[in-house]
Amino acid sequence: MSLTADLERNLERGAVRVGTLSVGAGPAVVIGGEGADARWISLRDHHGRVPAAQTVAEARAGWSGPLLVEPFSAADLPEIAAHADGIVIGAAWMQDFQLVRAVARLGLPVLVQRGPAATLQEWLAIADYCVAEGNDQVVLCESGSRTHQADTTLDLALMRAARRTSGRPVLVGLGEDPSLAAAAVAAGADGLLLDPGAPEQAALDAGEVARIVGVVVRRETPGSVPEARGAIDRVDAVLAVLLERRAELAGTIQRLKPVGGFAGRDMDRERRLVAEMARRAPTLGEERLAPIMNAVIEAGLHLAEERAGTRRD
Numbered sequence: 001m002s003l004t005a006d007l008e009r010n011l012e013r014g015a016v017r018v019g020t021l022s023v024g025a026g027p028a029v030v031i032g033g034e035g036a037d038a039r040w041i042s043l044r045d046h047h048g049r050v051p052a053a054q055t056v057a058e059a060r061a062g063w064s065g066p067l068l069v070e071p072f073s074a075a076d077l078p079e080i081a082a083h084a085d086g087i088v089i090g091a092a093w094m095q096d097f098q099l100v101r102a103v104a105r106l107g108l109p110v111l112v113q114r115g116p117a118a119t120l121q122e123w124l125a126i127a128d129y130c131v132a133e134g135n136d137q138v139v140l141c142e143s144g145s146r147t148h149q150a151d152t153t154l155d156l157a158l159m160r161a162a163r164r165t166s167g168r169p170v171l172v173g174l175g176e177d178p179s180l181a182a183a184a185v186a187a188g189a190d191g192l193l194l195d196p197g198a199p200e201q202a203a204l205d206a207g208e209v210a211r212i213v214g215v216v217v218r219r220e221t222p223g224s225v226p227e228a229r230g231a232i233d234r235v236d237a238v239l240a241v242l243l244e245r246r247a248e249l250a251g252t253i254q255r256l257k258p259v260g261g262f263a264g265r266d267m268d269r270e271r272r273l274v275a276e277m278a279r280r281a282p283t284l285g286e287e288r289l290a291p292i293m294n295a296v297i298e299a300g301l302h303l304a305e306e307r308a309g310t311r312r313d
């Protein structure tokens with residue numbers, strides 16, 4: 001079996017469902033606050049001062065989608081089990097094996113953040129503790145190492161190694177800043193974890209980037225019509241971005257050529273670009289690609305002529 005096929009099998013086995021959200025199969029997901037596919041809250045932020053019941057109930061009342069909660073202590077677990085779809089073992093709690101065991105026994109999916117100094121082996125060992133308690137529903141989250149800088153530094157190579165070694169879905173924690181979303185998904189992340197309080201726009205931006213980059217790097221194997229339509233919609237989103245960019249470039253060429261527009265059409269060049277594209281799209285082949293590209297090229301030429309006309313007026 002080829003390496004890719006082997007990996008894909010592993011990843012299928014490791015896909016984890018958090019409420020209605022599938023993590024590890026299908027598109028890369030965003031977990032955060034407003035604007036994300038799933039939300040999470042941390043009871044640690046309140047250091048146990050605000051009753052867990054109140055905080056969890058408020059979060060549940062405000063959001064009917066998938067909800068994950070990070071406990072402050074084992075005392076919070078019954079409340080979390082009653083209302084949440086998943087549990088977060090925060091980076092600071094990763095070494096608290098008693099808490100990890102108690103969390104795993106609830107049977108809900110567990111998201112294990114890597115502690116800032118934890119090695120790959122120590123991180124993956126937490127997943128093994130969960131399995132030992134009968135819970136295989138584990139998602140890993142790379143949350144960065146403490147470095148010489150004041151902040152943490154994400155280790156995308158370690159994330160990738162964790163995904164390959166464990167066959168489990170792996171997220172990348174981005175805090176409030178979505179600017180590494182593309183890099184994370186390109187490196188193989190199955191999703192992005194944003195801070196619960198991150199601005200809605202950050203979650204929307206991360207989601208858009210995850211969808212676009214994901215189309216190229218994630219092979220989807222949808223098993224139902226809605227899933228397959230979702231996957232096609234994501235491909236179409238990328239096609240739209242590329243068509244828009246192509247139209248701009250084709251317009252630039254029309255302005256630079258001595259004779260632009262339909263009058264300066266170069267059929268040899270068009271045949272060559274179709275032949276070149278067929279190398280990357282062998283299933284479609286030159287014959288099927290030719291009419292597609294003809295339509296694309298003519299749309300670009302029409303647009304360029306329209307714009308040239310506007311400029312002359």
Ligand SMILES: C=C(O[C@@H]1C=C(C(=O)O)C=C[C@H]1O)C(=O)O
Nearest residue numbers: 250253265266267269270297300
């Ligand atoms: C862009 C050009 O002008 C026309 C449009 C083309 C295109 O959109 O790819 C290709 C060849 C020409 O018919 C060009 O000459 O390269």
